[in-house]
Amino acid sequence: FPVTIPTPTGSWVACVADENITIEGGTFDYDGLTNFTVTNDTAKHALILTGVSKLRVSGVTVNNAHKYCFATGALAHSRLENVGTNFNFADCVKFYGPCFDVHLDGLWGKTGDDSVTFQSQEGAGYTQFAWTYGDIINCSVSNVETYSEHNTIGVFPSDNEYIDQIVFENIRGIAADTGANIGAQQTSGFTQGNIGQITFRNFSAVGANAGIQFAFGYYLQAKEIVIDGFQIN
Secondary structure (H helix, E strand, C coil): CCCCCCCCCCCCCCCCCEEEEEEECCEEECCCCCCCCCCCCHHHCCEEEEEEEEEEEECCEEECCCCCCEEEEEEEEEEEEEEEEEEECCCCEEEEEEEEEEEEEEEEEEECCCCEEEECCCCHHHHHHCCCCCCEEEEEEEEEEEEECCCCEEEECCCCCCEEEEEEEEEEEEECCCCEEECCCHHHCCCCCEEEEEEEEEEEEEECCCCEEECCCCCCEEEEEEEEEEEEC
8 A cells, every 4th residue: 555654844953962061969959948039930940951962960969949950851871870859849850851871870858749750741731841852762760769749750751752661670769649650641731652661670669649650541552561579558
């Protein structure tokens, strides 16, 4: 049968990434209780780490940001090690797509929302906090010990992007909501999520609704979910 391939329209721009950027040690305090008058956009993040290949962040503490301690996007071949927060109002680490070969090893602290999340595209209600979107491929999070008011882990796919080869290992989370929340955010305008493989190894979840919550079907299409070692409450 003949196949009709649509003709691309529009334009795109390629940007050269920064390379070999290192942030080692130190405490960054956003002082959110005082700095509450900032604009309701990316100014609410503490550290914005974007457009970098071979980023290294090690031994860094970030406290009291309105939104994210570590807000990342458009990263490749990067590592975050032993980072955390004494307290933060929202997520400690947010990985926006595009995100390729990015790994977080060692996360601690207390958050008012989720501990760490992968999100291929921000939903309609929160676009002011995001500056980038795209696929998320070959990434991992390991050695987590956190308390969160919502989810320890979040993977939030979107309609037109792809998330694949994601590994969570040695996760110890106390969460008021769930240990892991996996699925597209329909309330933000998405109707499906596109995921290849997600793997959970040695995952422990404690909390009111502890466990792993999947929104399959209308909210999520996933090829393979691997769970190897799982404990709740």
